Amino acid sequence: xxxxxxxxxxxxxxxxxxxxxxxxxxxVMGKIKEALEKEESPVGKNILEQIITNDGIAADDQVPMCxxxxxxxxxxxxxxxxxxxxxxxxxxxxxxxxxxxxGYLRKSAVRHPLDRVNTxxxxxxIIHTKLVPGSDKVKIIVAxxxxxxxxxxxxxxxxxxxxxxxxKNIIIEAIKAGxxxxxxxxxxxxxxxxxFEKAALLAKEALMRDLNDKSPDPVNAKLEDELLExxxxxxxxxxxxxxxxxxxxxxxxxxxxxIASLPVAVNINCHAARHKEVIL
Numbered sequence: 377x378x379x380x381x382x383x384x385x386x387x388x389x390x391x392x393x394x395x396x397x398x399x400x401x402x403x404v405m406g407k408i409k410e411a412l413e414k415e416e417s418p419v420g421k422n423i424l425e426q427i428i429t430n431d432g433i434a435a436d437d438q439v440p441m442c443x444x445x446x447x448x449x450x451x452x453x454x455x456x457x458x459x460x461x462x463x464x465x466x467x468x469x470x471x472x473x474x475x476x477x478x479g480y481l482r483k484s485a486v487r488h489p490l491d492r493v494n495t496x497x498x499x500x501x502i503i504h505t506k507l508v509p510g511s512d513k514v515k516i517i518v519a520x521x522x523x524x525x526x527x528x529x530x531x532x533x534x535x536x537x538x539x540x541x542x543x544k545n546i547i548i549e550a551i552k553a554g555x556x557x558x559x560x561x562x563x564x565x566x567x568x569x570x571x572f573e574k575a576a577l578l579a580k581e582a583l584m585r586d587l588n589d590k591s592p593d594p595v596n597a598k599l600e601d602e603l604l605e606x607x608x609x610x611x612x613x614x615x616x617x618x619x620x621x622x623x624x625x626x627x628x629x630x631x632x633x634x635i636a637s638l639p640v641a642v643n644i645n646c647h648a649a650r651h652k653e654v655i656l
Contacts, residue, residue: 378512379459380656382467385516388654389471392518393448394479396652397440400431403587404563404649407624411561411614420619424561427614427647441648445481446520448472448501451584455511465503468516473497484523504577517584519651525562525644528554531576534638540599543568543640544606550642551607551623556616559646561624563587564607566599567641570631575639582627583645596628603628624649 405428412424434441450468454460476483476498483498502521530550534542547566567578591597603626613619624647633639 377457377459378455379461380464380514382460382462382464384656385464385467385514386471386474388516388656389450389468389518390475390478392516392652392654393472393475393481393520396518396520396650397442397445397479397481398438399435399652400441401587401649401651404624404647405431407587408561408647411621411624415614415619415621417613417617417619419617420614420621423614423617424621431648440479440481441650442522442646443482444484444522444524445476445479445498446522446650447484447526448476448498449519449521449580450501450503451515451517451519451581452503452505453508453511453513453515454505455508455513457510457512458514468503469499469501472499472501481520504581514656515653516656517651517653519580519584522559522646522648525558525646528558528642528644529576529579530642531572532640533572534640536636536638538638543599543638544603546640547603547642548606548610551612552610554644555612558644559615559648560612561614561621561647563645563647563649564603564623564626565643565645566603566626566628567643568596568628568630568639569633570639571633571637572639574631575641576643578629578631579641579643582629583643583649584651585627587625587649591628593630596630600626600628 565579565582567575607623612622
């Protein structure tokens with residue numbers, strides 16, 4: 377059984393916090409450049425060109441691509457053949473503190489939703505944990521989540537009779553209501569099934585997928601294509617100022633659910649779509 381070095385966890389989380397904020401993903405940049413070719417609105421084209429320039433400057437100068445450097449969301453996959461001596465959650469939070477301090481990243485966490493006192497180190501992180509049977513690996517994904525896109529999230533418990541058209545209508549309503557607030561062109565994560573809280577987690581997990589992949593589930597894959605077309609037909613466009621490209625892609629994840637329920641969740645990433653990962 378492999379013993380995990382928690383010091384290494386802290387160092388890697390710190391690095392991922394910084395790199396996620398400095399360096400745009402290759403898959404994301406590829407989709408933005410595709411969007412520039414598709415966009416017909418002069419204003420939309422100009423916005424996309426500025427996004428590409430901005431992301432290039434961030435990478436070259438090693439500065440954040442956006443002033444909102446996000447609340448730290450961490451997806452942790454623990455192999456059951458890994459021995460942990462100590463508190464891995466504290467090691468992750470120590471990494472967030474280190475990364476946000478050393479990377480000169482804005483600290484956006486408040487200790488309570490109502491008194492709004494800043495924790496001054498961007499902790500605590502939001503940590504989601506999965507156990508992987510038989511594995512001796514630890515996978516960590518750090519996904520800084522900006523407030524503008526997160527605020528446009530939506531969960532709705534539909535009746536099963538609403539069907540796929542009901543699902544589509546809810547998602548399109550959420551996109552139209554959000555307008556330019558989530559900084560489109562966006563990545564749209566959709567969670568279907570499970571329960572109220574599971575659908576929301578599915579939607580956020582969908583945002584961790586490579587932008588060029590396709591769902592292995594044919595029902596989900598078909599829905600991804602249909603939703604992308606519908607969303608881009610809304611005319612919201614880059615930064616909500618009109619155009620053909622409102623979303624770069626749509627990712628749908630699903631899970632079995634109760635016979636009486638059809639949970640639907642929408643979670644949105646802005647055009648930065650930040651996340652980086654490491655396997656230890």
